[in-house]
Amino acid sequence: MSFTRASGLLAHITSLPSNYGIGDLGPAAYRFVDFLHAAEQTLWQVLPLGLTSYGDSPYQSFSTFAGNHYLISPELLMAQGLLSQDDIPAHDFDPMRVDYGNIIPWKMAVLRTAFANYRQNPPAALKKEFTAFCKANAWLDDFALFVACKFHFIEARRNDYETPEYQAYYQRLNTRLSENQIKDYYYGAVWNSWPDALARREKSALAQYRKTLADEIAFYQFLQFIFFQQWQLLKSYANERQIKLIGDIPIFVSLDSADVWSNRELFALDEAGDPIEVAGVPPDYFSTTGQLWGNPLYRWPAHKDSGFTWWIERVAATLQTTDILRIDHFRAFAAYWAVPFGEATAVNGQWKKSPGKDLFAAIESALGKNLPIIAEDLGIITDDVTALRLKLKLPGMKVLQFAFEADASSDHLPHNYPDSHTVVYTGTHDNDTTVGWYTATSDKNRDYFRRYMNSSGSEAHWDLIRLAWASNALFAIAPVQDVIGAASDARMNTPGVAAGNWQYRFSPDALSTQHAERLAYLGQLFARHGSL
Template sequence: MTPTPRFPRSSGVLLHLTSLPSPHGSGDLGPAAYHFIDWLHAAGQSVWQFLPLGGIGLGGSPYMSSSAFAGNVLLIDLTELHRRGWLEADDLVAQEGLSDERVQFDRVIPYRMERLRRAAARFETTATPQERADLAAFQTKHAVWLNDYALFMALSEHYGERLWNTWDAALAQRQPEALQQARARHAERVAFWTFAQWCFFRQWAALRAYAHDKGVRLMGDMPIFISLNSADVWARPDLFQLDASGNPTVVAGVPPDYFSATGQRWGNPHYRWAAHEAEGFAWWIARLRATFELVDWVRVDHFRGFESCWEIPADEPTAIGGRWVQTPGVALFEAVSKALGPLPIIAEDLGVITPEVTALRQRFGFPGMRILHFAWGQNDGGDNAYLPHNYTHDTVVYPGTHDNDTSQGWWATAPEAVRHHLREYLACDGGDIAWTLIRAASASVADIALFALQDVLRLDGTQRMNTPGTAQGNWTWRFTWDQVQPGHAAGLLRFGQLYNRLPA
């Protein structure tokens, strides 16, 4: 096992793709994504971090995807489909009344899905031999997950988005004859979902190549757990803790913490780790291999779950009644690194972190995370791990992440003890708190410093991306280019020069 090499001293911006400007209701892989890469390059930033790229779940959450492998088809650039002749100009007429500042999922999803259906239909009648060959090659390359995913999505539509374990028993139990009949019966819809994934992966490969040309690394986000209503759980129920009816016996979450007094009950099924270990962690190897085909670095969400998981009985309404259960993280990462080589992983090690979790992270050379919002007002001058003087180089530092309030919003509600400690520690008056924290992160010894775009733009708490423990009103934030002023890029570039974070 070779530990991950040290990450380069660098900085970047956290922005999910749906937050980009676009005339079609939400950000996508279109011109604004390329322009954002240009902006990062001009600002001396070499990392673009975003949230998971899979399909979204309830409330627009990118952490409850229908597949651990598939891309979010709502991110497909419709203008590129028009250039290929699969959409007409009239198809690109934007809906009236769509917000430039929020994603209105109830309107955006049907609009974009209808355009993808039209594009798939025109592809069937107008595609060139080379385009058909490219699609066939994509299907062959990704068959290990794509075939199950496309059929799952077709059946999910057929059954009105019901949980897979409520489908006809023969299909829920994946009886071979029933699956064969379903593929024939739903062939058109299976072909659609295959086509949509091909479009996503094509467009993503082009964007990634452009980012590399500009010296920008793409940093993804991999949730540790999988949604119950996913192609993965349907295809391999033996790898998850389910009862005979396909319902979880225990579900995932975290105990009470900074974000919630009752903890968080996420509801994802837990892994049957013995089954994964018996297969040499083949599913995890395939998952991480697929992830690194899309991104350069990956933040592994809830890393502490690879040492011990919080198991909540499925009939418990909150997370309070859970318990810690040890997981085989060492064996898992040894198997994956043996198969894939050194792993450019950032460990999201927030929350209840034990010495065992830290030892697991350090054993494989994964940087951990530090949040400046958590640094002040306790252990004044002491051993609070979030205070910059306690950082080590194997750290990724943020003022706040997508789960935090914006720095302006956080400061507006911070207790006076927090304000006093920060002002004294950073020798500031708190008048420009977002950029004060960006400077503190940049100046620290952490190898990587990342800033939410909301903080770069000095936005208030109404512009936060997510409030953990709440089901509504999240994941919708967007920005507009007129909010981005020349001083923003110039300021980041200057900090990169001052604190040696510019690309080599």
């Protein structure tokens, strides 16, 4: 990347304030851009924007191409005339946490009303733009059919109890999954539990469900159109203020996704559509039993035979919606941790090689060299991972919270950065907040922190922000929680813990003029205020 020194904040859209229980692409997003502009910050990093699935994680979505329609702003729909105030149902949401179980049905009711209003009297210009959007996005038909089918079967099975179809599914999986997991899969209508002809995408079955679910398919196509319309307006607003958006894609995709259903040949599945092996990482800093993500692994020879077309399209689509792309778990492009499907933890896995060099050669051939990509190279990093990243000239990542868990030789300490080709974070979405980390870490680590920083530790979060901004790293980024000085209850995600994640929100008055002035001062002091 040819960008100059810069800094910014990490804040996912769901964390923004709003009146409707979840952050969205409406007025608060524009106010956040205004805050970044006032603070002379030129980077805004978000998490993956895909439609979240089971567990509400942005790293497990129904599509790597589609946007999350739960982030659509009701205020902007009202400004377009697609909703009126009378169309907004009564609600009483927690302003500080995202309660997905209550928000999703409420939001879907609002979105269905907006679609009904559109259909009743579609504005000519909007209808033309919608038609053009559908034609321009080849992934949209399969995605809309996938989601329509999924929720069709969820509803159809709502009052069923252990039907012959369920029993057959149970017998197929009972040696590899628990009964509760099998029920989650079946009653959550994972695609490999659908009627066999549809799961295998036989033409007659696809035609049948496209006809039966035509209205639902049109609804989900409309939501994608509105999401990307609102997103591009926000992106343009940020770019006009010299702020670049950093997007994020997970290296793996969810089994329960349009990507896997539409491209079975590209994934390591058996004849029934069940994974042969699944993704994760071995025991590490976050967990003594590793992290078992459960994503199906790639059938890399099939990707290579196709010229890596699916990957090229995936990267291209994300770079159309963001300015810079962070690829999560970059190390799996050199080798990935493969765990037999059905294992209870990630302990019994093994490393397997990936064709990372061939993949990125194909991406560069199609999209150009020096792409604006950040490689998330945290965790167990071997020489081959580093060699691949350096060959591709991609900046890696450093996390300052990790720097004080060792000694002066830690490669996360700025004095050990070999060059400026890196992105430094105070912490990421997977870390505790800095205040929470400093409170919970050992006396030894706190002592080293205070001596290294020449600080009392009373404002550990600002100490780390200053250290990041002062470093020679290309980019310096802090989660919004660290600017605010939030404690552990504001943590976004705890790896290896299934519940209670991705819920953090900050209040409308959490970011003040004083915060903006303090960030601007550090940007000026350490030459991070230049335009990108």
